Amino acid sequence: MMHIDRTIGLLKQGKHVKEEAVYSLCLKLQELLMAEANVTHVDTPVTICGDIHGQLHDLLTLFEKSGGVEKTRYVFLGDFVDRGFYSLESFLLLLCYKLKYPDRITLIRGNHETRQITKVYGFYDEIMRKYGNSNVWRYCCEAFDYISLGAVIGNSIFCVHGGLSPDVATIDGIRAIDRKQEVPHEGAMCDLLWSDPDDVDKWSMSPRGAGYLFGQNEVNQFLHTNGVDLIARAHQLVMEGYKEMFDGGLVTVWSAPNYCYRCGNVAAVLRIEDDLQRNYTIFEAVQPQDGGGNAIIPTKKSQMDYFL
Amino acid sequence: MPYSNDNSLLADGAGNAKKAVPQPHSQSQSPQALHPQVVQQQQGQQPQHLVDLLSTPPLLARVTTNDSAHSSASSVSLVSLGRSDSGSALQSLPMVQPTPSQGLHAVHAQKWQHTRLSQLVQPSKLISIPPTLPVEQAFDTLVKHHLSSLPVQQPGQDPTNFSTFDYNDLNFYLLLALGRIPIPEGNTELADLAKRCQGDGVSDNTEVPVGDLVRVTPKDPFFKLAETESLSNAISILASGVHRIAITDVQATQVRGILSQRRLVHYLWENARCFADLEPLLNSTIRDLNIGVINATGSSTTSTILANAATSNSRVISVRGDQPLIDALLKMYNERISSIAVVDMQYNLLGNISVTDVKHVTRTSQFHLLNDSCRHFISVILNLRGLENGGKDSFPIFHVYPTSTLGRTIAKLVATQSHRLWIVQRPVGSAPPVPATDVQGHLHNSQDKDNIPGRLIGVVSLTDVLTALARNQTHHKLIDPQFARKHRSPQ
Numbered sequence: 001m002m003h004i005d006r007t008i009g010l011l012k013q014g015k016h017v018k019e020e021a022v023y024s025l026c027l028k029l030q031e032l033l034m035a036e037a038n039v040t041h042v043d044t045p046v047t048i049c050g051d052i053h054g055q056l057h058d059l060l061t062l063f064e065k066s067g068g069v070e071k072t073r074y075v076f077l078g079d080f081v082d083r084g085f086y087s088l089e090s091f092l093l094l095l096c097y098k099l100k101y102p103d104r105i106t107l108i109r110g111n112h113e114t115r116q117i118t119k120v121y122g123f124y125d126e127i128m129r130k131y132g133n134s135n136v137w138r139y140c141c142e143a144f145d146y147i148s149l150g151a152v153i154g155n156s157i158f159c160v161h162g163g164l165s166p167d168v169a170t171i172d173g174i175r176a177i178d179r180k181q182e183v184p185h186e187g188a189m190c191d192l193l194w195s196d197p198d199d200v201d202k203w204s205m206s207p208r209g210a211g212y213l214f215g216q217n218e219v220n221q222f223l224h225t226n227g228v229d230l231i232a233r234a235h236q237l238v239m240e241g242y243k244e245m246f247d248g249g250l251v252t253v254w255s256a257p258n259y260c261y262r263c264g265n266v267a268a269v270l271r272i273e274d275d276l277q278r279n280y281t282i283f284e285a286v287q288p289q290d291g292g293g294n295a296i297i298p299t300k301k302s303q304m305d306y307f308l
Numbered sequence: 309m310p311y312s313n314d315n316s317l318l319a320d321g322a323g324n325a326k327k328a329v330p331q332p333h334s335q336s337q338s339p340q341a342l343h344p345q346v347v348q349q350q351q352g353q354q355p356q357h358l359v360d361l362l363s364t365p366p367l368l369a370r371v372t373t374n375d376s377a378h379s380s381a382s383s384v385s386l387v388s389l390g391r392s393d394s395g396s397a398l399q400s401l402p403m404v405q406p407t408p409s410q411g412l413h414a415v416h417a418q419k420w421q422h423t424r425l426s427q428l429v430q431p432s433k434l435i436s437i438p439p440t441l442p443v444e445q446a447f448d449t450l451v452k453h454h455l456s457s458l459p460v461q462q463p464g465q466d467p468t469n470f471s472t473f474d475y476n477d478l479n480f481y482l483l484l485a486l487g488r489i490p491i492p493e494g495n496t497e498l499a500d501l502a503k504r505c506q507g508d509g510v511s512d513n514t515e516v517p518v519g520d521l522v523r524v525t526p527k528d529p530f531f532k533l534a535e536t537e538s539l540s541n542a543i544s545i546l547a548s549g550v551h552r553i554a555i556t557d558v559q560a561t562q563v564r565g566i567l568s569q570r571r572l573v574h575y576l577w578e579n580a581r582c583f584a585d586l587e588p589l590l591n592s593t594i595r596d597l598n599i600g601v602i603n604a605t606g607s608s609t610t611s612t613i614l615a616n617a618a619t620s621n622s623r624v625i626s627v628r629g630d631q632p633l634i635d636a637l638l639k640m641y642n643e644r645i646s647s648i649a650v651v652d653m654q655y656n657l658l659g660n661i662s663v664t665d666v667k668h669v670t671r672t673s674q675f676h677l678l679n680d681s682c683r684h685f686i687s688v689i690l691n692l693r694g695l696e697n698g699g700k701d702s703f704p705i706f707h708v709y710p711t712s713t714l715g716r717t718i719a720k721l722v723a724t725q726s727h728r729l730w731i732v733q734r735p736v737g738s739a740p741p742v743p744a745t746d747v748q749g750h751l752h753n754s755q756d757k758d759n760i761p762g763r764l765i766g767v768v769s770l771t772d773v774l775t776a777l778a779r780n781q782t783h784h785k786l787i788d789p790q791f792a793r794k795h796r797s798p799q
Contacts, residue, residue, distance in 0.1 A: 083691060111701070120659055120687045120704050121694075166358040185703065196700070205362050205723035209703035212358075237699020259699060260691070306672045307444040308485050308505070 004096050011093045014056060014086055022092065022136045026143040029095050032102060033146035038175050040106050044154045046073040047281075048270040050234030050242075050253035051110065052094075054084025054122070057286050058257050058267065059093065065283045066269050069097045069104055075151050077234040077253065078110020078161035078193070081140075082121035083260055088130065091140060106151050110161040111193040111210075111235070113144035114183045145180050149192055156276050157230045164214050164222055164231070165191030166203050171226050185210055196236060197250055216246040223249055230278075232270065241268025241282045251278075258285035363716035364590065365580030420576060420583040421540035425533060428575055429555045429565030436461040437473065439519020443481055446473050446518040447670060456664055457552065459563070460522055467563055468532055468556045471522045475663045476646060479637055480525045481505060481516075482666060486678075488638060498524050526644060526796040534558050539572075546572055547778035549771045549792030569770040570727065576777065577718050589780050590715035594708065594731065599776045599789075600768030602710055602731055624730075624767050626651045629658050629683035633669070636661050636682050644796045649730055649764055650682045657730055657764040659686035659704045668692065707732045708768065714776055717768055731766030 007025070010017055047066050052059050066072060080094055081087035097105050111117060118124050118141065127137040151159040152171065167188040168174055177189050184190050194211025197219065198204070204213040219231060231250045238254040245251070257267035271279040436459040437446050450458060450473070457474035461467055483489050485505040491498050501524060504516050531545050532554035545553055552568040580586050594600055601623045626649040627636045636648050640663055647662040661682060668688060669677050677685055686704070694701040707730045708717050720729060775789045 116704065117701075120683065120690055121701065122687060122691065125684065125687060185707075194703070203358055203362070205719055207697075207702070207723055207725065208700060209706045209720070209724050254699075260695060263695065263699070307447075308482060308670055 004100050008093065008096045008100075011056075011089045011096065012060060014089055016130065017088075017092060019131060019136055022088075023139050025092060025095055025099070026139040028099055029143045030146050032099065033107075033143075033148065036146075036148050038148055038177055038179050039150040039152060039171055040148055042073065042075055042106050042151050042153045042159075044272050044274045044276065046075055046153055046272050048075045048077065048153075048157075048159060048232050048253055048272065050077050050255040050268070051079035052076070052084075052090050053079055053112070053256045053259070054081055054087035054090050054126070055256045055259075055285075056084070056086035056089045056093070058255075058283075059090050061257075061283055061286055062255055062267070062269060065281055066271065069101050073104050073106075075106045075153070075159055076108065077159060077232070078108050078147075079112045079234060080107075080110070081123040082112045082118055084122075084256070085126070087118075087123045087126050088136065088140070095143070107147050108151060108159060108161055109144065109147040109149055109179075109183070109193060111183065113141075113147060115141045116182070116185075141182075145182065149177065149179050149189065150174055152228070153232075153272055154276060156228055157232055157272060158222075158226065158228045159232045160192050161233060162191070162193045162211055162235045163195030163197055163233055164212075164218055165195065166212060166214075166218075167191065169222070169225055171228075194235075197233075197245055197252075216249070219246045219249045229276070237263065237265060238268075239263075239265040241266045242270060242280050257283060261285075359716070363713055363719050365577055365586075365715070368579065368581055420579070420586065421538060421543075423539045424535065425537055425539065425542055425555050425567065426535040426564070428539075428567055428571060429535065434459065434563055434565070436470070437518060438462060439471075439522075440517050441519075442515035443478075443518050443521055444515065447478055447667070450475070451667060457566075459554075459566075460518060462519075468554065468560050469530070470554075471519075471527065471530075472552075473518050473522055475666055476641075477518075477521055477525045478670070479641055479663050479666045481521055482669065483637060483641055486634070488634070489641075524798050526798060528792045529795055530554075532556055532560070532563075533567075534560065535564050542567060542572065543774055543778045544787065547771065547774035547787045547789060549789055551792075569774060570725075573718060573770050573773055574722055577722050585780070586777075589776060590718070591713055593711050593713055594717060594768055595710040597714060597776045599714075599772040600731060600766055601772075602766035622655075622764075624649060624764060626655075626764060627661075627682055628653070629686075630681050632679050633661070633682055633685045634678045636685075637666065637678075644793050647728060649767070650686055651764055655763045657705050657707065657732060657762075658683055659690070660730070661685060661689070662727075665689050705730055705732075707762075709734050709762075710766070714773065718773055721770065721773070728767055728769035730764055731768055732762035733765050734762055 007017060007021060049062060063069065066074075076094060080091040084090065094105070094107060098107055112121060112123075118137065123140075124134065124137050127134060127140075130136075149160065150171070153159065158171065165188045168177075168191075174188070174192065179189060183193055191211045194206065194208060196206060196208070196211065196213055198213040198215060200213050200215040201217060202215065203218065206212050222231065223229060230248070232253060233250065234253055234255075236252055236254070237256075237259055238252050241254055241257075243252045251270065253268055253270050254265070255267045255269055257265060259265055266282050266284050268283075269281050271281065273279065435449070435453055435455070437449055439460050439462055441449075446458065446460075450456070457472045459470045460473050461470045480489070484502050487502070487506060489498075489502065491502055501516065501520060504520075528550045531550055533541055533545075534557065535555050536558050542553055546567075546569045550569075552566050555564045555567050556562065557564060576583075576586070580590065589597075595602070603622050603624065625639065625643050625645060627639055629650050629652050636650070640646065640648050640661075646664075647660055649660050650658045652658055665685070668674060668685075677688065690701065690704060702724070706720060706724045706726050708720065710731060711734075717729060721727075771789045771792075775787050778787045
């Protein structure tokens with residue numbers, strides 16, 4: 001445990017973690033998650049968090065504004081890595097919290113927790129930059145394979161990263177999926193991580209090239225069939241931090257403020273009380289700083305910027 | 309787990325779908341919950357498989373007229389597309405008004421080939437640029453209006469004959485400025501242009517007018533058709549690889565609009581249920597139709613594919629992820645193509661680079677990207693595109709299989725708004741579950757898990773789709789989808 005606390009301390013400062021330590025942490029996570037079901041059951045009260053995307057300092061703000069892991073239960077809806085500059089630290093911090101407080105924090109897999117996506121959306125490049133080789137990336141991807149696909153809060157709220165699948169109408173159906181693999185590019189496991197709600201009157205092809213679009217009919221059907229009241233998901237940027245749809249049957253939660261350091265959005269987390277009441281907390285981005293307290297600003301365009 | 313696209317789904321206009329016969333899955337044995345069709349039957353949901361349903365054309369938009377209150381048959385209309393491709397509202401023009409007795413019979417008897425081109429173009433103000441405009445401003449105009457090409461027209465001259473400025477030209481300009489275009493001996497025009505692009509190192513870059521540039525760049529042969537002409541003529545031209553045609557009024561005095569391959573395919577897809585003869589075509593596979601470029605895969609074993617790739621036997625033009633971006637840009641120019649696949653060492657598809665992505669390397673601050681790897685550039689493109697789509701990241705590659713139907717291919721082309729889909733080898737099976745005993749040991753080598761989604765074995769583009777449709781015409785014409793590419797030359 002001391003080892004974990006020390007690592008947590010390093011991570012919060014964005015400091016380098018040795019390759020051997022990452023290896024050991026990823027292995028421990030695999031062992032822990034091995035026993036976890038595809039869809040975990042979580043008690044209230046609990047705070048639901050959306051995409052993080054490597055924005056470590058905003059993740060720290062998130063914990064600060066919502067009580068922290070010591071006092072609060074959390075569900076993270078995936079997409080811990082890619083795009084932000086601190087994908088590794090963000091993921092490892094959540095990993096450490098999961099090892100330290102396994103019953104207080106639930107991790108769900110996002111579409112970015114895969115080899116294929118992280119290779120082109122930033123995480124792979126970040127590891128190459130920080131370590132000079134891809135071993136740490138491989139260890140993390142191995143760990144991703146074990147992360148569960150969904151959660152049910154208090155028999156009332158179904159949590160998933162993307163959305164619904166036409167191939168799986170029941171939560172029981174999700175339980176029977178073999179999840180311990182790279183996310184396939186089609187099929188139920190893929191759809192759960194890639195689909196989006198939209199203003200459509202039936203299932204439609206997704207412009208993303210994976211998953212589907214689903215509408216109010218599909219949501220109502222799912223809620224009714226499974227006896228739940230809400231689908232909580234992430235996967236799409238929301239300027240206001242959260243967005244309810246379909247008469248409150250679905251909510252998108254987004255937890256990366258000022259996404260990619262340029263979108264100017266706020267972030268949100270959703271707290272579910274014991275009586276299933278919904279309380280949203282909004283928070284804004286902080287200026288990321290390195291260990292020495294120096295502000296880290298993404299490179300601005302140089303003054304002299306000629307066309308060809 | 310992957311669903312066979314061989315289930316053909318026949319749906320008549322009234323929406324009664326015949327249930328597809330479930331085929332035994334010979335592919336991977338990844339245990340899904342219950343077989344999805346079984347689940348749906350038990351719950352009394354739709355009987356057909358969703359993937360097959362989405363691989364059939366959409367139901368037609370309905371127009372309510374004053375008469376429809378009295379007639380029992382709904383008036384089925386052909387949906388015509390406005391000028392913008394970006395999914396803005398489709399306008400429905402009442403084209404067919406069947407009487408109750410005719411019902412849907414009249415609809416099914418239609419031949420799409422006879423549709424007039426006026427149905428497809430919306431008369432609206434065309435954006436064009438004068439040849440005197442500097443290339444930089446021409447580029448800004450493309451970006452500002454989200455276009456991939458612009459007519460270059462001299463005011464006062466014949467508006468129905470013009471050149472175009474597009475991203476292929478911008479790519480050429482960039483390569484010329486970098487000194488990567490060989491100048492043939494005696495070609496003073498090109499030599500002069502090169503000098504002006506590169507600047508003489510003393511004074512400022514003289515701004516090169518776009519007219520000078522498009523005079524020397526390779527171009528598709530220019531075609532124009534009157535709006536009274538039929539789709540049949542347009543498709544023959546577009547199926548040969550020409551990307552767009554100018555549509556004029558009957559007297560050929562003014563341009564009504566530009567008909568692109570993409571708009572034509574979208575139109576046919578949106579209206580496919582009007583045209584009964586398209587149905588068997590849409591249910592045929594890419595392989596059966598013999599369209600697209602597919603590597604010879606008598607045996608699609610890994611070693612064959614790698615051998616093909618290694619000896620450049622691959623018919624699909626690609627570049628490796630670790631090669632610098634400039635190599636990809638050069639290859640696109642030399643091969644006269646507008647998109648190139650990026651693969652890894654095992655020939656797995658990582659993504660693709662299109663000539664329109666040149667827009668991301670036009671400023672000095674972006675020049676370092678030219679020497680960075682293609683894989684890195686893909687991440688730049690995908691990151692930017694995701695942000696432009698309101699934070700909706702897309703899958704890195706858009707692909708189909710040789711066994712995918714034409715309907716499935718078109719549905720995906722339309723949904724993703726792309727110009728081509730890569731053909732990949734079907735994955736052999738999902739990765740085996742990790743046995744408990746192995747956890748004690750070490751983390752597995754994840755090399756073999758990188759197999760998804762499969763190796764690149766071909767490509768199918770809008771041109772190929774149009775070829776399949778064109779060959780289906782009642783008066784059979786010899787269509788060569790490579791025609792335009794072979795004839796791309798300075799006009």
